Amino acid sequence: MRYLLCLLIILLVSCSDAGKFIKVKGSDTEVKLAVSLAENFYKVHADFSVAISGGGSGLGIASLLNGQTDIANSSRPLNAEEIVLLKAKGIPIRTVIFAEDATAFIVHKDFPLDSIDVMSLAKVLNGQYKTWKPLTGKDIQINIYGRQSNSGTHSFIRSKLKIEFSRDAKEMNGNAQIVEGIKHDRSGIGYVGAGYILNNGTEQPIKVLKIIAKPGSIAISPLDIKAIAAHQYYFQRPLYQFIPLTSWNKVSAFIDFEKSAAGQKIITTSGYYIIPK
CATH class of the missing domain: 3.40.190.10 (Periplasmic binding protein-like II)
Incomplete structure (x- = not known):
């Protein structure tokens, strides 16, 4: 970086x-x-x-x-x-x-969803879903922007979702590179520290997805300080x-x-x- x-x-x-x-x-x-x-x-x-x-x-x-x-x-x-x-x-x-810290999952600002449930997210990141069709109805290839295996965030997400990442996932050097990739990729999804988003402004051409931990629960944003304080966000650590x-x-x-x-x-x-x- x-x-x-x-x-x-x-x-x-x-x-x-x-x-x-x-x-x-x-x-x-x-x-x-x-x-x-x-x-x-x-x-x-x-x-x-x-x-x-x-x-x-x-x-x-x-x-x-x-x-x-x-x-x-x-x-x-x-x-x-x-x-x-x-x-x-x-x-x-x-x-x-x-x-x-809370890990934020980001997509392009024009991505049609505002939230994603944990089960679907796991299927996206492990490669079970190859396109966004099961979630958005659009048969567009999913592009994953992730980190190398020595990254603590990589290990944290893998452990929380109990998955192995798709072999097609791009291995990026850090938050800045992931955000830059998502800015220009309407079918991309990546993960970065919520602190990085808050520190660099939330008006960037990206969207932070809210996370639904289990069926019937409300969608929580990693930028919601009150929710984090109450330990309601699924990906905080x-x-x-x-x-x-x-x-x-x-x-x-x-x-x-x-x-x-x-x-x-x-x-x-x-x-x-x-x-x-």
């Missing part, structure tokens, strides 16, 4: 004290929020230096395993294999859940930070800032949601 090249520059500040140089890697869902938090953290902790990059939850966790990061941002929990590897390498960690204990003393000031009133305000104004206490 183009903006990632900038992110590495925004917060790389010369710092002679390695004990105050923090490396954050991982989830693309979290990366813009992490940058905003770090920029404001630096205003009150100018002696720290923070470098942030994305690449996906899997990359962040791999960096954790390889000793290449102080904080691994992840939009999914550790899987069984990763837990075993951490134990085998003798890397004890602390887990911080610092915010909550916690956002994780995995921190090796060897880095805890270094990063604790940053974690404290996230939990402060200023940090919590940044989380909400960035389009994400605060974890209820």
Whole structure:
């Protein structure tokens, strides 16, 4: 992603004290929020230096395993294999859940539906439905805009729907690329972080589908803050930070800032949601 090249520059500040140089890697869902938090953290902790990059939850966790990061941002929990590897390498960690996110399913602004039920969505994404005819009556090929398998969002959707993605699904590098694809594809469907939509304006030439969790239930939008607070949206999830204990003393000031009133305000104004206490 183009903006990632900038992110590495925004917060790389010369710092002679390695004990105050923090490396954050991982989830693309979290990366813009992490940058905003770090920029404001630096205003009150100018002696720290923070470098942030994305690449996906899997990359962040791999960096954790390889000793290449102080904080691994992840939009999914550790899987069984990763837990075993951490134990085998003798890397004890602390887990911080610092915010909550909702995944939005987007289509072109002129798409004829405003909502979709979970069962139909599963059939679309796993390739059982090849065209939109069963849902819209139009025999138009479905184009899926998704993420690579190392993406936490990819894993989250697959787990929630209990599916394997269609082999025809396009693997995109991040939210921006998916949105750009959907803007120009009237038969496309993709998934992005709701925070990304809120952060970049809702007036884009795309439509955010409401989700019907089960027959007879109401359609819920991931942009409905009250519904998210009530945990009514089917595709909402916690956002994780995995921190090796060897880095805890270094990063604790940053974690404290996230939990402060200023940090919590940044989380909400960035389009994400605060974890209820």
